[in-house]
Amino acid sequence: MTNPMYETLFAPLADAPRPFLTLADGRKISAAAFHDLIARFSHTLRACGLEPGDRVAVQASKTPQMLALYGAAMASGIVFLPLNTAYTPDELEYFVSDCGARLLLVDPGRVDALAPLAKRLGIALQSLGPGGSFDALAAGHPTRITPAARSGDDLAALLYTSGTTGRSKGAMLSQNNLLSNAETLVELWRFTEKDVLLHALPIFHTHGLFVASNVILRAGAQMIFLPKFDLDQVFDLLDQATTMMGVPTFYTRLLGDPRLSRETVGHMRLFVSGSAPLLAETHLQWSERTGHAILERYGMTETNMLTSNPYDGARRPGTVGFPLPGVDLRIADPASGTEMPQGETGMIEVKGPNVFQGYWQMPEKTAEEFRDDGYFMTGDLGMIDDQGYVNIVGRAKDLIISGGYNVYPKEVELTLDDMPGVLESAVIGLPHPDFGEAVVAVLVPTGEGPDERQILGELSEKLARYKQPKAFIILPELPRNTMGKVQKAELRKTYKAYFKDTAA
Ligand code: MCA
Ligand code: AMP
Numbered sequence: 001m002t003n004p005m006y007e008t009l010f011a012p013l014a015d016a017p018r019p020f021l022t023l024a025d026g027r028k029i030s031a032a033a034f035h036d037l038i039a040r041f042s043h044t045l046r047a048c049g050l051e052p053g054d055r056v057a058v059q060a061s062k063t064p065q066m067l068a069l070y071g072a073a074m075a076s077g078i079v080f081l082p083l084n085t086a087y088t089p090d091e092l093e094y095f096v097s098d099c100g101a102r103l104l105l106v107d108p109g110r111v112d113a114l115a116p117l118a119k120r121l122g123i124a125l126q127s128l129g130p131g132g133s134f135d136a137l138a139a140g141h142p143t144r145i146t147p148a149a150r151s152g153d154d155l156a157a158l159l160y161t162s163g164t165t166g167r168s169k170g171a172m173l174s175q176n177n178l179l180s181n182a183e184t185l186v187e188l189w190r191f192t193e194k195d196v197l198l199h200a201l202p203i204f205h206t207h208g209l210f211v212a213s214n215v216i217l218r219a220g221a222q223m224i225f226l227p228k229f230d231l232d233q234v235f236d237l238l239d240q241a242t243t244m245m246g247v248p249t250f251y252t253r254l255l256g257d258p259r260l261s262r263e264t265v266g267h268m269r270l271f272v273s274g275s276a277p278l279l280a281e282t283h284l285q286w287s288e289r290t291g292h293a294i295l296e297r298y299g300m301t302e303t304n305m306l307t308s309n310p311y312d313g314a315r316r317p318g319t320v321g322f323p324l325p326g327v328d329l330r331i332a333d334p335a336s337g338t339e340m341p342q343g344e345t346g347m348i349e350v351k352g353p354n355v356f357q358g359y360w361q362m363p364e365k366t367a368e369e370f371r372d373d374g375y376f377m378t379g380d381l382g383m384i385d386d387q388g389y390v391n392i393v394g395r396a397k398d399l400i401i402s403g404g405y406n407v408y409p410k411e412v413e414l415t416l417d418d419m420p421g422v423l424e425s426a427v428i429g430l431p432h433p434d435f436g437e438a439v440v441a442v443l444v445p446t447g448e449g450p451d452e453r454q455i456l457g458e459l460s461e462k463l464a465r466y467k468q469p470k471a472f473i474i475l476p477e478l479p480r481n482t483m484g485k486v487q488k489a490e491l492r493k494t495y496k497a498y499f500k501d502t503a504a
Contacts, residue, residue: 003147005074005156005175009182009217010038011147013071021064021225022196022240024233029064036143037065041072043141044134048124050102052077052148055158057101059083059092059110062203062227063129067213069105070203074175077148080157081170082204084405086464089117095160097121099170099360108132152176158360159206161301162408170360171302173210180353181304182214184324189270189295190311191219191243198241200229200250206301207275207404212245235259238268245272247404248436251282251294265290272297274305275404276436277392283317296320298392300378302369304354307390319389327352330375331382334396337371345393348382349375398488400429400437405466407439409488412469415462416441421450426478426486427469432499440498441469442491444477471498 001007013020016031023029050056056078060066066082073080081099083092085107092114096104101123106114108127118125126134156178158170185191197216201208216223224237229250235257244250251273254260265271271286274297286294298320299305306329309321323329328351331340340346355376358366369377379397382390400407409427416425423444432438443450452472459468473495479487 003075003077003150003175004152004179005150006071006147008179009214010035010071010074012220013038013217018193018220019222021067021223022237023064024226024237034064034068034071037068037138038071038075039143039145040138040141041065041068041134042075042145042147044138045072045076045078045103047137047141048103048126050076050078052150053079053155054103055079055081055099055101056103056105057081057083057096057099058105058128059085059087059204060105060107060128061085062208062225064225065129065132065135066203067225069128070209070213074156075145075147077150077154079155082157082159082209084204084464085202086466088460088462088464089114090462091464093117093121094168095170096123098160098167099158105132105134150175152179153357155357157210159301162406162411166365169362169365172357172360173304174357177304177354177356178210178214179218180326181210181324182218184326184354185211185215185305185308186218188308188311188324189215189243189272191215191221193220195219195221195243195269196241197221197223198226198234198238198244199223200226200234201245201247202228205275205404206299206304207245207247210304211274211299229253231257235264238264242268243270243272244268245274247275248273248278248282249276249403249434251278251286252434255282255285255289260289262289262291265292268292270295270311274299276401278317279436280317283315298380298390300380302356303350303352303376303378306348306350306352306354306378309389316387316389319385319391321390322388323350323390324352324354327354328375329390331384332371332375332377334377334381337373337375342384343386345381345383347396348378348380348390348392350378351375400427400439402429402432402437402439402466403435407467409439412439412441412463412467415459416443416455419450419455419458421445421448422455424478426488426491428488428491428495430471430492430495430498432470435470438470438499439467440471440473440495442473442475442478444475449474473498 013031013035020031021029105128293315297308309315331346334347381394412427426442429437
């Protein structure tokens, strides 16, 4: 194959009259029409001066155009860099300049705000979606393409992940990394051309883009493509779907709605959950209410999917199932990397065709996260039970997962520590009924003490909304051990019931 991603996922759409996307308003886009858009966008990327290997960065709403841009980037051999729409211009600037993107695409309404940044970085700026300048350029291009020659080892995408310390890192994902995972999941989860996926996840992260969309493309299936997770829209359109993928917050929100019943989901084939731990309690409530056992799986940006509960056989609540075919997974001593006996807890380490190529222009960071024998250290602590199911029991990394989004406390603490009235801070995740974990800042004030409203105002300039604390706790000092290290576990224990029974 001259371009495996394009040929496997996108070429089969060409000229196919079958429906591919159903939008929130019921409008349908056929596979053929979607492929026409991919072709036009691919010509437009080239006309904008991008060549195979160049990066295109996109921070835009979830539209068919955004998904078509992904297909166009693959067809043209251009590395796709999707960015969370919640990122502030400050956050955006780092990603765009670090990867050396040649073109930044944003929503039409954001062009004015981002023009100075694009000018400063010397990068072309266009708008994408209805009324967008990129779309207008595309209209003049043909609907046939010759894809750029690419091998399976060539880069397909860069996805930035934050780190416990230091700068965010761009995970380099090759065509084979993505394709191998899509092929495995289609087979394991039995996707066929008869499936209709209710797609309410964002498409700037692995879950919505590489798990959900790639699986549907590979299976030749279709999607109900919603701009975001909205309970009314989900209930309106659910009867047209056969499957849904979501983060645990989707399932707790659906459970909180009286419309959820055996009847409303009677025709569904499969519910998949991932990105954050699904409480066993949620799994059980869902089974009781709907008769469906949610299939929980586990993955990472750097690796795509790693484990899954079985399609046939017991889906065990509180576990993430078995390693995927082709994935080697071991539990190792975090310090030495020695494999631990079954039943003991250690670092989850993995190897396989899905594991990324390394961090963009950070060879030392890449080396730090791999063992000498090629296993990647996930930073998750796990145990394999006597029936082979992987249990995630904690994290070696200081990370909060709020509603499926990762928040690195260090980044929030560094921002807070610079604010007037704050002597120091500790940012922790506390159990939250809607988001699973919520970001909370424990602050030690200087003399007058911080003004929470002022802090939130300043934070909104610097950090995406989902990273901003949902609550502040003021303490005269932070608990520390004899070495002077802040005892976050103690803070989490003291305040574990902070959000108990509070509404979202
Ligand atoms: C929105 N807000 C949040 C979050 N989302 N705050 C904390 N955590 C969040 N996840 C803010 C909003 O800005 C708003 O702030 C307030 O919280 C409530 O907004 P609401 O309308 O309720 O939020 P929403 O728009 O309904 O979003 C909640 C959501 C969404 C549907 C759970 O966050 C979501 O789609 N999450 C999925 C993330 C995901 O796809 N992760 C996969 C990563 P205010 O009102 O104050 O302005 S990939 C991954 O993790 C790996 C690879 C894997 O295994 O999949
Ligand atoms: P990301 O950096 O967004 O790729 O997030 C990856 C992290 O999400 C993993 O390292 C895990 O800590 C977490 N994660 C993903 N799926 C699950 C799951 N099913 N259960 C628990 N944690 C999960």
